[in-house]
Amino acid sequence: MLHGSRVLAGALAAAASCALQAAEPYPVRPILLVVPFPPGGVVELVGRPLAASMEKFLKQPVVISNKPGAAGAVGNAFVASAEPDGYKLLMSLSSISVIPEADKLFNRKPAYTLEQLLPIARVSADPTVLVVQSSAPWKSIKELVDDAKARPAQISFSSSGIYGALHVPAEMLALAAGTKFRHVPFSGGGPATTALLGGHVQFSVQGPSAVAGHVKANRMRLLAHWGGRKLDLFPELPSLKELGYDVEYYIWSGMFAPAKTPPAIVNTLRKAVADAVADADFRNAMDKISTPIQYLDQPEFTRFFAADGKRLAAAVRKIGRVEEKK
Amino acid sequence: MVEVAHNLLLGFQVALTPAVLGYAFLGCVIGTLVGMLPGVGPLTGISLLLPVTFGLNPTIALVMLAGVYYGAMYGGSTTSILMRIPGEAASVMTCVDGYELTRQGRAGAALAIAAIGSFSAGTISVIGLMLLAPPLAAIALKFGPPEYAALLVLGLLVLAFLSGGAMVKTLAMAVLGLLLGTIGIDAMSGFMRFSYGITELADGVGIVPVAVGLFGVSEVLLSARNGAGTRVQQPKLRELLPSRSELRDSAAPIARGTLLGFFIGIVPGSAHVISSFVSYALERRLARDPRRFGRGAIEGVAGPEAANNSAASGALVPLLALGVPSGALPAVMLAALLIHGVTPGPLLIQNNPEIFWGLIASMYVGNLVLLILNLPMIGLFINLLRIPFSYLYPLILVFCVLGVYAINQSAVDIWIMLVMGAAGYVLRKLDFETAPIVLGLILAPMLELSVRQALAMSAGDYAIFFTRPIAAGMLAIAATILLYALWSAFTRRALWRKTVGLEE
Numbered sequence: 031m032l033h034g035s036r037v038l039a040g041a042l043a044a045a046a047s048c049a050l051q052a053a054e055p056y057p058v059r060p061i062l063l064v065v066p067f068p069p070g071g072v073v074e075l076v077g078r079p080l081a082a083s084m085e086k087f088l089k090q091p092v093v094i095s096n097k098p099g100a101a102g103a104v105g106n107a108f109v110a111s112a113e114p115d116g117y118k119l120l121m122s123l124s125s126i127s128v129i130p131e132a133d134k135l136f137n138r139k140p141a142y143t144l145e146q147l148l149p150i151a152r153v154s155a156d157p158t159v160l161v162v163q164s165s166a167p168w169k170s171i172k173e174l175v176d177d178a179k180a181r182p183a184q185i186s187f188s189s190s191g192i193y194g195a196l197h198v199p200a201e202m203l204a205l206a207a208g209t210k211f212r213h214v215p216f217s218g219g220g221p222a223t224t225a226l227l228g229g230h231v232q233f234s235v236q237g238p239s240a241v242a243g244h245v246k247a248n249r250m251r252l253l254a255h256w257g258g259r260k261l262d263l264f265p266e267l268p269s270l271k272e273l274g275y276d277v278e279y280y281i282w283s284g285m286f287a288p289a290k291t292p293p294a295i296v297n298t299l300r301k302a303v304a305d306a307v308a309d310a311d312f313r314n315a316m317d318k319i320s321t322p323i324q325y326l327d328q329p330e331f332t333r334f335f336a337a338d339g340k341r342l343a344a345a346v347r348k349i350g351r352v353e354e355k356k
Numbered sequence: 357m358v359e360v361a362h363n364l365l366l367g368f369q370v371a372l373t374p375a376v377l378g379y380a381f382l383g384c385v386i387g388t389l390v391g392m393l394p395g396v397g398p399l400t401g402i403s404l405l406l407p408v409t410f411g412l413n414p415t416i417a418l419v420m421l422a423g424v425y426y427g428a429m430y431g432g433s434t435t436s437i438l439m440r441i442p443g444e445a446a447s448v449m450t451c452v453d454g455y456e457l458t459r460q461g462r463a464g465a466a467l468a469i470a471a472i473g474s475f476s477a478g479t480i481s482v483i484g485l486m487l488l489a490p491p492l493a494a495i496a497l498k499f500g501p502p503e504y505a506a507l508l509v510l511g512l513l514v515l516a517f518l519s520g521g522a523m524v525k526t527l528a529m530a531v532l533g534l535l536l537g538t539i540g541i542d543a544m545s546g547f548m549r550f551s552y553g554i555t556e557l558a559d560g561v562g563i564v565p566v567a568v569g570l571f572g573v574s575e576v577l578l579s580a581r582n583g584a585g586t587r588v589q590q591p592k593l594r595e596l597l598p599s600r601s602e603l604r605d606s607a608a609p610i611a612r613g614t615l616l617g618f619f620i621g622i623v624p625g626s627a628h629v630i631s632s633f634v635s636y637a638l639e640r641r642l643a644r645d646p647r648r649f650g651r652g653a654i655e656g657v658a659g660p661e662a663a664n665n666s667a668a669s670g671a672l673v674p675l676l677a678l679g680v681p682s683g684a685l686p687a688v689m690l691a692a693l694l695i696h697g698v699t700p701g702p703l704l705i706q707n708n709p710e711i712f713w714g715l716i717a718s719m720y721v722g723n724l725v726l727l728i729l730n731l732p733m734i735g736l737f738i739n740l741l742r743i744p745f746s747y748l749y750p751l752i753l754v755f756c757v758l759g760v761y762a763i764n765q766s767a768v769d770i771w772i773m774l775v776m777g778a779a780g781y782v783l784r785k786l787d788f789e790t791a792p793i794v795l796g797l798i799l800a801p802m803l804e805l806s807v808r809q810a811l812a813m814s815a816g817d818y819a820i821f822f823t824r825p826i827a828a829g830m831l832a833i834a835a836t837i838l839l840y841a842l843w844s845a846f847t848r849r850a851l852w853r854k855t856v857g858l859e860e
Contacts, residue, residue, distance in 0.1 A: 068399075068684060071691075074403075074691070075691055075694070075695065078406065078407050078410075078695075079410070082407065082410070094407070095765060096403065096764075096765070097764065097765050097766075098559075098764060099555065099556055099558060099559050099764060099766065100541065100555050100556075100558030100559055101541075101558075103555055103558065104555050104556055104558070104764075104766070107555060132546060135546075136546065136547060136548070138548065139553060141555045183815070184815075186812070186813055191543060192543065192544065192545065192546045193546055212812065212813075212815065213812065214501070214809050214812045214813055215543055215544060215809070215812075216809070217543060217805065218687075220680070220681045220687050220690075221624065223680065224497065224624045224674075224680045224682075225500060225501075227497050227678065227680060228497035228498060228499065228500050228624075229497075229500075230500030230501060230813060231813070239694075242699075243679050243699040243700070244679065246699075315410070315695065318694065318695060318696070318697040319694050319695060351545070351546075
């Protein structure tokens with residue numbers, strides 16, 4: 031009897047706490063926004079001002095936490111398997127859909143799957159650009175591709191790392207043009223730029239804002255970009271699509287929540303991101319780092335994410351495993 | 357020259373305005389504190405402070421962040437000397453002789469020499485930064501993967517001079533470090549190596565968890581075993597200052613460390629970490645009695661401390677002159693600059709002279725602030741040693757765990773630290789030196805990556821190492837050192853045989 035009533039009381043308490051939880055306004059405590067990269071990267075540069083602006087609308091601190099490791103896999107996996115209560119969110123990069131694909135390629139147990147993550151909003155998107163040293167002989171993509179066809183796998187390029195955001199687009203171009211380039215991976219976009227400046231490789235693929243200063247200082251020349259429309263930073267630059275190579279590639283950043291996050295919380299977050307990207311402070315900050323805001327709300331972002339993921343997965347599969355010597 | 361003086365004057369006008377001075381001071385204080393915590397290095401400090409600077413003007417923000425940067429380089433020596441906990445990888449060598457000096461009651465002197473060395477190195481290297489930035493940066497760009505590989509081969513040779521113990525034991529430890537360095541994702545093919553399904557190991561074994569484990573945790577374990585045998589230090593005031601002979605012995609190592617650190621710091625990549633190791637090895641090699649090293653040689657503190665501070669300024673050369681960050685730390689500084697709408701590079705000096713020269717001048721001021729701040733604090737820090745071990749050591753362990761966790765917010769790092777602590781305890785009981793493990797761990801991934809990048813550049817042709825002048829030159833130096841070492845080992849053995857023969 032006593033036992034039964036205790037169970038009943040317990041059940042009642044549990045039910046009450048459930049009801050409380052459902053009614054509990056969100057957010058009531060600080061939100062953790064995980065950036066799966068070391069400090070200083072593009073995601074953090076976008077994420078910090080975004081978090082600052084979101085705070086104004088959510089009335090709770092949004093704290094950025096760097097959880098770097100394995101090119102983003104550690105931080106992505108951390109949020110993918112987090113409690114879906116809206117207090118642990120992820121700010122990640124386009125590479126989020128490449129990592130599980132690369133895991134498959136090597137028969138590894140994937141650190142996370144894309145089904146574990148719920149897209150909230152895309153914040154920025156920047157197509158990559160192809161840069162050469164200003165002293166390089168090629169004045170156009172056609173010249174570069176023709177040269178590469180004459181001597182396949184001789185022209186080298188630097189990337190931020192294998193299957194990374196700067197490697198995949200170069201391989202996509204090589205596939206579309208029917209030739210091969212020589213890949214020299216570096217550990218990060220910065221070293222990849224340095225290698226091009228020092229003349230240790232012949233071209234590189236980069237984000238527009240990363241090379242804008244070097245282009246202005248006349249140390250680098252742009253040949254084309256991977257986008258679908260004109261670049262704000264370089265309106266004159268042709269896209270590869272215009273030039274007849276059917277490739278598209280964006281370095282985008284977006285916000286994700288664990289898959290099972292309740293709709294009410296998701297809607298609050300969507301609203302907060304929408305308000306934040308319209309906020310003058312945020313726009314100002316993005317202006318300074320020359321990164322275009324390309325906001326997409328959840329429905330469009332979900333569609334874009336699926337299409338982009340498919341594109342990237344196909345590219346990674348085509349690149350396949352990289353054997354050391356061919 | 358007149359122009360430089362004029363520009364510097366402009367810089368000091370910026371640097372000495374009360375607001376800039378105040379923030380420089382604040383940056384230095386925060387940096388010192390951040391540097392003292394194990395694990396929480398300048399990288400964490402700057403990234404945490406970055407959002408705070410959003411509202412400030414770019415000059416002030418940059419001056420404050422730079423203050424954190426070189427302040428942390430100062431602070432890193434304190435825990436190394438007092439407690440044998442390296443705050444960051446560059447402080448590992450300071451632990452060895454610095455802590456020995458503490459055990460001999462010379463903690464104050466070691467701290468003072470570290471501060472003076474850091475100050476001299478900081479100030480002199482800023483002069484280098486000011487005068488040589490653009491031309492040096494251009495040379496630094498010539499350092500591609502083959503040159504980097506050659507530089508690291510030179511770094512490997514340094515291993516042989518690192519420890520005073522038996523050569524076989526040193527090399528065994530170095531190999532252990534190199535093996536640990538092979539764990540993680542293979543940068544050229546994307547394969548995971550020895551990670552056993554632990555995603556956190558994809559980036560390899562962290563240097564700081566290993567260093568803190570091998571040095572700090574093992575020391576706590578060893579002292580606990582010694583129990584009552586270890587006495588509480590009661591330093592007297594006059595023992596706080598370095599003696600005249602200690603100052604004299606430190607002058608040359610500081611000068612050499614400054615030069616060495618500056619030039620290694622300029623090289624793009626993370627080579628600046630090895631500057632303190634190279635400096636230590638150099639001092640040991642040049643010393644009249646190398647056996648003192650590892651037993652409390654003041655030169656073993658002076659050289660590496662100067663080198664690591666000077667490398668910090670050197671690393672700013674490619675950043676400010678070209679907009680090219682030479683490592684993780686300058687990359688965060690670059691991000692900070694961009695956030696404030698400043699694009700570094702040759703145009704920075706033209707377009708924003710007040711920022712460039714303001715920063716340079718504030719670095720002079722900041723270094724002075726740090727010296728003034730740190731010398732009187734030595735007395736305070738020394739008092740930490742008065743805390744009985746039964747209270748102090750648990751606290752040290754807590755700080756080790758907190759600091760190591762803070763780097764990547766990763767519990768795996770804590771386990772690495774604890775395992776390394778246990779390993780360090782056993783190894784030190786068996787008379788193995790642990791510093792070569794750390795250097796091996798630092799060098800292995802860098803060397804492997806650069807060798808394979810170079811081979812990727814040449815499609816597998818090894819000639820790339822010998823046809824490029826800088827790489828070939830450094831490899832020739834390495835070969836000469838190796839031959840010389842072999843030859844002297846040979847002749848010494850002959851000499852030893854002779855003496856033994858005579859005795860018989």
